[in-house]
Amino acid sequence: MTLLEIWTLRKHYGPVTAVDGVSLAIESGSRTAIVGPSGCGKTTLLRLIAGFEAPDGGSITFDGALIADERSQIPAHKRGVGIVSQDGSLFPHLTVEQNIGFGLKDDAADRKIRISELMDMVELDRAMLTRRPDELSGGQQQRVALARAMARRPRVILLDEPFSALDTGLRVATRKAVGAVLSAAGITTVLVTHDQAEALAFADQVVVMRAGRFAQVGTPREVYAHPADPATAAFLGEAIVLAARLENGQATTMLGQIAIHDRNRQGQAQILLRPEQFSILPHQGTEDSASTNFTSGIITDVDFCGPSCDLAISLDKNPDFSLRLAMASQPLFEKGARVQISVNGPAHVFS
């Protein structure tokens, strides 16, 4: 069932169009990640959904009812949409307990029980209830913010880069914990992030946003393997884009013949390869020009980054072209080493 639907939504600030006519349907209980570079309009989109801003065009429907269009908007406090912002936005003048209970009725009989329950859910020690937010670490603050947003049992929670202020190790752990809590509670989640790995790992549905528009919407595997255009491909991970001539399910490129899915497409096109499709082996010296299984070249530059290496390889057949890609580190990767490159198809063809 579709819980949240936005339709050609638009918002501009003066001359800047922050959100430029986007449409999206979000299924009840699903996890959606909106990913895009900083400044592309992600926060603005969330603020429109939460009711902090009024759209200039389009509409938002929640649970079948219109909640915002350009003429009228249901105010934020009547929407029942939870939100967790980048810095948590905890109330500095209240304790953790008062923060979590902020949206609950003061005289509610089960207030204490509910707060304890929420503390357990986000795995915080109850001893912290009397502390003030500035006595908590960043990760703890984000957990309190999540508990506070969940207290009123909203059907949707919006997460605006909630992990980006945390350091790397904590980021992954907190993301997993938050995902688990929200799934267990059956809450529909929209995560906004500029980190593509975080988006792919978190979501059932990934929305790639660029300059106020949606470049692509799909499952993580779909958008990663079949991106709509080279820019989207590059944003979601390292992309090697090559010019190719298509013929009978084969693409002829400067790396030789590579299989493609679509047998019917013919003529010139651009294809996408990901680094994990490459294998790079020591040069065997048995290359015969008829073979199309591999291409040989020389490593012209290596940046050693620990588990991986950034390589630049110039191809024997085409010395002007420098193939750049990151591969898992091997002793073989030295400047000047001769290697042979083979590609495991199929490649994705851009339309």
Add this chain to the structure above:
Amino acid sequence: MTPRPRRSFHLSWVSLLAVFFACLALVPLGFVIWATFATGFETATTLILRPRVAGLLMNTVLLIVLTVPACVVLGVALAWLTERTDMPGARLFSWLSVAPLAVPAFVHSYAWIGVWPGLNGLAAGVPISIVAYFPFLYLPVAAALRLLDPGLEDQAASLGLTPRAVFFRVVLPQLRLAILGGALLIALHLLSEYGLFAMIRFDTFTTAIIDQFQSTYNGVAANMLAVVLVLCCLVFLGLDYAIRGRQRYARLGSGVARRTSITPLGPMRYPALLLPIATVAFSLGIPALTLGHWLLAGGADIWRLDAIGLALWQTLRICLIGGLATTAAAIPIAWLSVRRPCAKNRLIEGCYYLASAMPGVVVALALVTITVKVATLYQTLATIVFAYVILFLPRALVSLRASIAQVPKELEQAAESLGRSPARAVLATTVRLAAPGAAAGLALSSLGIMNELTATQMLAPNGTRTLAIAFWALTGEIDYAGAAPYALLMVVFSLPLTWLLYQQSKKIAGR
């Protein structure tokens, strides 16, 4: 070259200076304690426990209980309207809410008497105090409103709070410290103000002490009234300290503040103007009306240029000397409190604030008592400048601190690494770069000195006739027309300084 402990020489000199000035600043408080003991327990109790004192206490309590809450409501309402709503002319009214500070408090009551000649007592004291002092609340609250994280208000709305509830449960609690600071400042001003209340014949401790002082010069009775007055001040300082507690409402997280949100007033947009317009009418309109009336009625006769010129010259001279001395005295503690924040230095800083919370009349009484014993100091420029330093040092301190804090410490270290000695490194970097802050401190303490009447009257060298003293003398002779040019000049010279104060409050708030 023998190694020596880094900075020790330099540090100790600055600390020594700061402690020395702090001790000087505490002289009036010490005097009050001394006076209590010197008077003896029995005399003291008979002088303190009498109906006259009870009456004064009643007046003071009523004045404060009625004025301060009214100032809080007015100040917060105006600050919210000008900072957070789409009320037309918000920027203009923001400045007009600060401008009444350019009118000395006693000129406010002069103006009200001009419009309503029969005005007197508490019924006059409360409204005049409100218009004269509400800017002290408006300024910090408006600054705090600008600093609030709007993300918190959004968050509260998403948790189901109506806009009204958001104001009371999220905005107002975060304004608490600003409100408390402003309220304390107003209460202390009410305790120490003389001219405003003397003119409308409303008796407070300060007016009573001056009456005593003028009739029975340097009597024990005046000293005992001063003791009660100081106790009142201490009660308010203690209250403030207790309520404030250890809390600070730190801004959490690292996110850059989104621009503060503006609440649309809808159909109330124009009706809302009524409040600022009424405030301006009473706080600026009435002074303008009375001054305009007397200036027109007096014509050219009241502009006795020789007398006015002399008063102006004396005022500017004493403002400049007093301002320079105050700023200079504030430098050591300003530098220490920014660069060496430790418990000891906070304590020293606290001494300055405590000292300046003493009413001008107590400071003057103390200095009179002490200097009559050292005849060479009695009624000299040095004594009155000393009083100004005690009374106005925190004004210079605030400006200096803000500007020193903006100079990165690394600059001092860089200068040292380029071969300057620590003292010369500080001179070459921080002192140079903090100069604008020092200028602002000078201006703000001068503003205080220009409108100071109580201590100036009691301590200034014989024959001194500043604008304030001349104005006061003329109104005492019921020559209201003749006093008008002096009032006008005080306002004209205070206006740019008030503008500076307004700009500075914005800067401190990060804009």
